[in-house]
Amino acid sequence: MNSFLALQDQDLAAFNGERRAGVRKRVERELRTAEFIASIVELFGPVMADTLSALSGGQGIGADETYRTFSASEDDDPLGEPPTVPTGPG
Amino acid sequence: MEDLDIVQAYRAHQHATCFQILYDRYAGKVYSKAMTMLHRPGEAEDATQEIFTKIFLSLGQFEGQAKFSTWIYSITYNLCIDKIRKSKRSRELFASEVENPPDTAEEVPDEALMSMQVNELRFVLQQLTEAERTLLLMKYKDGVKIRAIAELLGKNESAVKMQLKRIKEKAKRIHDKQFTSIA
Numbered sequence: 001m002n003s004f005l006a007l008q009d010q011d012l013a014a015f016n017g018e019r020r021a022g023v024r025k026r027v028e029r030e031l032r033t034a035e036f037i038a039s040i041v042e043l044f045g046p047v048m049a050d051t052l053s054a055l056s057g058g059q060g061i062g063a064d065e066t067y068r069t070f071s072a073s074e075d076d077d078p079l080g081e082p083p084t085v086p087t088g089p090g
Numbered sequence: 091m092e093d094l095d096i097v098q099a100y101r102a103h104q105h106a107t108c109f110q111i112l113y114d115r116y117a118g119k120v121y122s123k124a125m126t127m128l129h130r131p132g133e134a135e136d137a138t139q140e141i142f143t144k145i146f147l148s149l150g151q152f153e154g155q156a157k158f159s160t161w162i163y164s165i166t167y168n169l170c171i172d173k174i175r176k177s178k179r180s181r182e183l184f185a186s187e188v189e190n191p192p193d194t195a196e197e198v199p200d201e202a203l204m205s206m207q208v209n210e211l212r213f214v215l216q217q218l219t220e221a222e223r224t225l226l227l228m229k230y231k232d233g234v235k236i237r238a239i240a241e242l243l244g245k246n247e248s249a250v251k252m253q254l255k256r257i258k259e260k261a262k263r264i265h266d267k268q269f270t271s272i273a
Binding site: 002003004005006007008010011012014015016019020022023024026027028030031034035 | 104106109110113117118119121122125131135138139142143146147203204205206207208210211212227230231232
């Protein structure tokens, strides 16, 4: 048998059992931690960015309360009919 | 089940079973390759852990153009090389200058090394420098092609071939001195 392959077999045999399982547990733990951090960033990232933006003098996303609704923006169609002037009583 | 199917399933559901299958398939091989580069079981274990974490965190970047095993091995070698570079052991492994002048002796056949007993081979490897051991093991234990070794180490192919030739000569000399002269 090729002595290098025998050497490889011995390496593989040495890594079986507890050592192999131990490394797997450590990898799983690291992946869970990474997943947790990612979910925290996903959850609070936009809020943090908004806060930082507001602190640096910009306008936070939540500050703009004049969002136009879809139905209101329909009136911007230049080719469309002008909006009808509401008639008041009298 | 093919690797790519398992990778796609893991990407879609992050299911622990997919992780388990891929880990079981490649843990030993990755550890063995880390041993080739780092030589110390503790360091190889730590590297194996880092490599698998990196693999599973960057599975999204695997496009399936190369084989999954090739992708894993390239991550393995690159991470080990990074570790070597960070340690004080890097100078020798990446040195492009060769200390000894080229000799014209006939090349030692591969069989001369492969037919050694494992304990003899271990003895010979211990007598070599880290860089020599790494090159020899990459070529003959892991079966990495000369071109790939050259790319990984940032050398040209002929330099790697010349180094391997010298290492084989040295290994044979060490072996003969220790084991053949007795007989």
